[in-house]
Amino acid sequence: MINDTLVELSRWQFAITALFHFLFVPLTIGMSWILVIMESVYVITGRQIYRDMTQFWGKLFGINFALGVATGLTMEFEFGTNWAYFSQYVGDVFGAPLAIESMMAFFLESTFVGMFFLGWDRLSKRQHLTGTFVMALGTNLSALWILVGNAWMQNPVGSEFNYETMRMEMISFSELLFNPVAQVKFIHTAAAGYVTGAMFVMSISSYYILKGRDLPFAKRSFSVASGFGIAAILSVLLLGDESGYEAGAVQKAKLAAIEAEYHTEPAPADFTLIGLPNDKEMHTDYSVKIPYALGIIATRSLDKQVTGINDLKKGNEARVRNGMIAYSYLLKLQAGEKTQENLTGFNETKQDLGYGLLLKRYTENVVDASEEQITKAVDDSIPPVAPLFFAFRIMVGSGMAMLCLFLLAFYFNAKRVIEQKRWLLKAILFALPLPWVAIETGWLVAELGRQPWSISEVFPTFLSVSNLTVSDVLTSMIAFISVYTIMFIIEMFLMIKFARIGPSSLHTGRYHFEQAANAPSGLRQQTLES
Amino acid sequence: MFDYESLKLLWWALIGILMIGFAVTAGMDMGVGGLLLFVGKSDNERRVVINTVGAHWDGNQVWFIAFGGCLFAAWPMVYATAFSGFYFVMMLTLFSLFLRPLAFDYRNKINSPRWRNNWDKALFVGSMVAPLVFGVAFGNLLEGVPFSFDKFLRVTYTGTYLGLFNPFALLSGVVSVAMIIMHGGTWLVMRTNEQVAARSAKAAQIASLVLIASFALAGAMVARTIEGFVITSEINTTALAIPTTKHVVTELGAWMHNYKLQPLLWSFPALGIIMALIAGLMARAGKGALAFIASGLSVTGVILTAGTAMFPFVMPSSSVPDHSLTLWDTVASQYTLSVISIVALIMIPVILLYTTWCYYQMWRTVTVEEIIQNNHSAY
Numbered sequence: 016m017i018n019d020t021l022v023e024l025s026r027w028q029f030a031i032t033a034l035f036h037f038l039f040v041p042l043t044i045g046m047s048w049i050l051v052i053m054e055s056v057y058v059i060t061g062r063q064i065y066r067d068m069t070q071f072w073g074k075l076f077g078i079n080f081a082l083g084v085a086t087g088l089t090m091e092f093e094f095g096t097n098w099a100y101f102s103q104y105v106g107d108v109f110g111a112p113l114a115i116e117s118m119m120a121f122f123l124e125s126t127f128v129g130m131f132f133l134g135w136d137r138l139s140k141r142q143h144l145t146g147t148f149v150m151a152l153g154t155n156l157s158a159l160w161i162l163v164g165n166a167w168m169q170n171p172v173g174s175e176f177n178y179e180t181m182r183m184e185m186i187s188f189s190e191l192l193f194n195p196v197a198q199v200k201f202i203h204t205a206a207a208g209y210v211t212g213a214m215f216v217m218s219i220s221s222y223y224i225l226k227g228r229d230l231p232f233a234k235r236s237f238s239v240a241s242g243f244g245i246a247a248i249l250s251v252l253l254l255g256d257e258s259g260y261e262a263g264a265v266q267k268a269k270l271a272a273i274e275a276e277y278h279t280e281p282a283p284a285d286f287t288l289i290g291l292p293n294d295k296e297m298h299t300d301y302s303v304k305i306p307y308a309l310g311i312i313a314t315r316s317l318d319k320q321v322t323g324i325n326d327l328k329k330g331n332e333a334r335v336r337n338g339m340i341a342y343s344y345l346l347k348l349q350a351g352e353k354t355q356e357n358l359t360g361f362n363e364t365k366q367d368l369g370y371g372l373l374l375k376r377y378t379e380n381v382v383d384a385s386e387e388q389i390t391k392a393v394d395d396s397i398p399p400v401a402p403l404f405f406a407f408r409i410m411v412g413s414g415m416a417m418l419c420l421f422l423l424a425f426y427f428n429a430k431r432v433i434e435q436k437r438w439l440l441k442a443i444l445f446a447l448p449l450p451w452v453a454i455e456t457g458w459l460v461a462e463l464g465r466q467p468w469s470i471s472e473v474f475p476t477f478l479s480v481s482n483l484t485v486s487d488v489l490t491s492m493i494a495f496i497s498v499y500t501i502m503f504i505i506e507m508f509l510m511i512k513f514a515r516i517g518p519s520s521l522h523t524g525r526y527h528f529e530q531a532a533n534a535p536s537g538l539r540q541q542t543l544e545s
Numbered sequence: 546m547f548d549y550e551s552l553k554l555l556w557w558a559l560i561g562i563l564m565i566g567f568a569v570t571a572g573m574d575m576g577v578g579g580l581l582l583f584v585g586k587s588d589n590e591r592r593v594v595i596n597t598v599g600a601h602w603d604g605n606q607v608w609f610i611a612f613g614g615c616l617f618a619a620w621p622m623v624y625a626t627a628f629s630g631f632y633f634v635m636m637l638t639l640f641s642l643f644l645r646p647l648a649f650d651y652r653n654k655i656n657s658p659r660w661r662n663n664w665d666k667a668l669f670v671g672s673m674v675a676p677l678v679f680g681v682a683f684g685n686l687l688e689g690v691p692f693s694f695d696k697f698l699r700v701t702y703t704g705t706y707l708g709l710f711n712p713f714a715l716l717s718g719v720v721s722v723a724m725i726i727m728h729g730g731t732w733l734v735m736r737t738n739e740q741v742a743a744r745s746a747k748a749a750q751i752a753s754l755v756l757i758a759s760f761a762l763a764g765a766m767v768a769r770t771i772e773g774f775v776i777t778s779e780i781n782t783t784a785l786a787i788p789t790t791k792h793v794v795t796e797l798g799a800w801m802h803n804y805k806l807q808p809l810l811w812s813f814p815a816l817g818i819i820m821a822l823i824a825g826l827m828a829r830a831g832k833g834a835l836a837f838i839a840s841g842l843s844v845t846g847v848i849l850t851a852g853t854a855m856f857p858f859v860m861p862s863s864s865v866p867d868h869s870l871t872l873w874d875t876v877a878s879q880y881t882l883s884v885i886s887i888v889a890l891i892m893i894p895v896i897l898l899y900t901t902w903c904y905y906q907m908w909r910t911v912t913v914e915e916i917i918q919n920n921h922s923a924y
Contacts, residue, residue, distance in 0.1 A: 077650055078650065078651070078654070080646075080650070081646040081647050081649070081650035081651065082646070082647070084603065084606075084646040085642070085643040085645075085646045085647060086643075088610075088639060088642050088643070089639060091610055091613045091614070092613070092628060092635055092636075092639050094617065094624075094628075095613075095617070095624045095625055095627070095628025095629060095635075096628045096629055096632055096635050096636065097629070099625035099626070099628065099629035099699075099700055100625070100699050100700070102617060102621050102624055102625035102628075103621055103622055103625045103698055103699070103700065106617055106618065106621025106622075106624065106625065106877065107618075107621060107877045107878050107881050108881070109617075110614070110617035110618030110619070110621055110624070110877065110881075111618045111877075111881055111884060111885055113614045113617055113618065114611070114614040114615045114617065114618035114619070114885050114888070114889075115614075115618075115885065115888050116614065117607060117610045117611035117613075117614040117615070118611055118614075118615075118888055118889060118892040118893070118896065119888065119892055121607050121610055121611070122604065122607045122611065122892075122896045122900075123899075125603040125604045125606065125607045126601075126603075126604030126607070126896075126899060126900055126903055127604075127903070128603055128604075129599065129600030129601055129602075129603055129604060129903065129907075130600060130903055130906070130907075132599075132600070132924075133596075133599050133600040133907070133922075133923070133924070134600065134906065134907065135922065136919070136922075137906055137907055138906055142906075177785075177878070179785050179787060180698075180785050180786050180787055180878070181697055181698045182621075182698070184877075184878040184880065184881065185878065185880055185881045185884070186880060188880075188884045349696060481625075481629035481632070482629070482699065482700065482701045482702070483629065483632060487632055487633070490633075491632075491633075491636050494636065494640065498640060498643065502643065502647065505647065505651065509651060509654055509655075513654070521921070522921040
């Protein structure tokens with residue numbers, strides 16, 4: 016049987032490296048379009064300040080981009096190094112979007128990012144703008160393909176288990192691509208990236224406005240970001256990916272866990288605003304509820320039910336038992352008894368093979384699992400309630416707070432009085448971490464909510480690991496934590512340094528720290544050096 | 546839909562093309578990174594060296610990403626077995642590769658000699674570990690790797706991590722590093738001038754000689770002392786991908802079989818050696834463009850030599866030879882191969898087109914004067 020500690024460590028390592036990678040990616044996704052907007056204005060109007068804006072925000076974009084590239088390599092390696100059996104079992108399906116991503120998107124992004132940084136003097140204005148646009152397009156296409164892969168893990172359509180090759184095989188690429196979960200996920204995640212880019216530019220611009228520095232530069236940047244941001248935050252909230260939760264049993268389990276809905280309520284169900292989920296007694300303590308809201312949000316209807324954990328478990332128990340039958344047929348087929356009876360029996364039960372595999376955590380002998388082992392497997396089939404319940408509320412809360420900020424920013428900016436609203440500028444500055452809070456908790460909701468599966472209903476996470484030793488993974492995990500911490504410190508050091516200097520770091524002679532009146536200053540010295 | 550046999554052969558070729566693409570493009574900027582400390586003595590000279598690849602290293606690196614992604618999709622078992630089997634070696638490569646994006650992007654951000662020197666060293670390490678490890682890994686493929694599958698096709702690697710660094714594998718590592726240094730050196734001869742170009746020419750000559758010697762020695766060892774692998778059961782090229790049902794034996798010098806059967810294959814090692822020689826001579830004569838082209842052809846010849854010697858094996862198992870992975874039985878399903886073939890056959894030419902355009906736009910001899918003039922915008 017597979018060592019539980021190995022599984023836990025492999026999961027922790029993956030979560031740490033994925034969450035870390037995901038600090039940088041959304042900012043890249045969002046800022047790439049903001050750069051396109053700024054540079055377009057420059058090309059259309061010919062006004063130098065927009066070129067300065069593109070270059071300065073591009074500098075910060077670059078500092079972030081380097082870490083995105085570096086930590087992205089880890090994701091490319093890790094499926095093979097730490098999840099070898101996953102790679103073998105589902106590589107036929109899951110590998111394809113990753114391969115396509117590299118050929119269709121990542122080449123585009125990475126080739127033209129070089130043109131963006133170093134091509135200013137070597138390309139015509141239009142060529143450079145086209146390059147920036149292609150870079151942004153590549154970045155977003157990249158997100159699309161990765162999310163097509165992720166959506167298949169959430170809702171594995173267009174594929175079938177082949178008992179001879181012992182793996183999932185693709186049978187319909189178009190189903191994979193047009194997976195309903197992929198569509199909502201892409202819109203939700205890309206828009207979350209746009210929000211991140213917008214908050215980043217808006218917060219740092221607020222800092223310059225508060226300091227009274229480089230006002231024309233800062234206010235223009237603020238305008239672009241608040242306009243872009245309000246469209247983005249509305250997309251994230253209105254097109255949140257709850258609508259994908261209808262697809263497949265695992266998404267239903269995720270939804271039930273998010274809502275801590277232990278028992279199915281009559282439709283439309285109430286939404287629990289806040290409370291304390293209690294797994295033992297199977298209800299939520301101290302809950303504050305909004306009538307009918309959950310039913311409407313989750314099912315987009317007044318009459319469909321949101322299935323509770325209790326009922327989901329009942330259904331899952333039947334599937335575990337059915338999975339045991341599928342497993343027994345699989346063993347016979349593997350032994351070479353390819354009779355019509357065995358084939359028919361397997362085909363009729365194989366949709367539940369994954370549930371049978373859940374028993375492998377407790378016994379090698381799946382066919383003769385005891386009642387106690389079956390109960391344990393059924394308990395495993397629901398994701399952990401409390402972390403999902405809170406992660407979801409933190410995500411939505413951050414989103415709502417950002418919505419308020421974007422609305423106010425947009426309104427006062429349109430009325431051209433944003434400079435006087437110092438309280439709002441301060442609030443926006445200090446709200447800078449909010450998009451990251453939302454994004455990281457959002458990742459947790461999506462991926463922790465998928466547990467106990469690596470591929471929903473098909474393949475359990477614990478079976479997915481490589482045959483490594485505990486010390487192998489512990490060593491690499493410690494190395495990741497140490498090296499990532501150092502990388503993060505270096506990145507933040509540069510980011511804060513350049514954000515504080517502002518457009519003076521472009522050495523055009525037009526900005527705050529380069530004006531004689533503002534010398535001498537500690538920052539000025541640094542500026543002239545770099 | 547294409548027939549399964551052709552698709553399997555096509556993906557053997559495409560994986561090879563991606564590997565060659567990686568060696569010729571990213572290999573070039575890794576060679577540049579490896580030479581940085583030795584051909585650039587002052588900060589401005591080092592910036593010259595870095596700016597010859599500044600706009601391209603990231604795009605080049607995607608050849609490696611695409612190689613990994615396509616390995617995952619087309620040969621999932623090879624991806625799973627190699628990456629998990631070589632666990633610490635892969636981690637070592639990964640951590641060294643972290644250094645490159647940071648060094649390229651952060652080095653010029655602060656004007657302090659200590660800061661910049663440290664990033665230069667980081668770039669050296671980040672550029673040299675990967676070619677060394679990939680060479681060592683290739684050497685191990687030729688020798689066979691100890692792994693086997695259980696009946697659910699879960700793979701277990703039974704070797705030690707240190708065992709990967711055996712003499713033949715280290716020699717392969719030397720071949721790989723010499724090849725990459727030669728390639729980076731000829732690039733710098735072509736794209737720089739004065740002192741930097743002169744030092745690079747010297748490095749490229751030395752590297753080409755080391756490459757010729759180590760490659761010839763490795764070839765002799767493959768012929769005389771290394772046990773190759775042979776499939777003794779009948780090969781069904783259209784069968785489903787199940788790598789455990791064939792029969793394989795090991796035999797001294799068996800990697801030479803393909804060369805005996807098909808003498809034309811000798812043109813690959815000949816290409817590797819003759820082009821390395823020409824690259825060295827052209828570098829000496831200061832003809833950078835010719836040297837670089839010859840070097841690229843030499844790199845291609847070296848990789849094709851190893852690939853064709855092993856055909857149809859891609860990852861032989863030394864502990865249970867019957868479980869060896871070959872291009873016939875480690876592949877994705879026919880349907881998946883068809884899908885990614887269409888994408889690859891369309892996208893690879895498109896990638897080559899726009900990459901060429903970008904190189905064309907950035908083409909120039911990078912000089913110290915240019916760096917001084919663009920002090921704040923150059924890398």
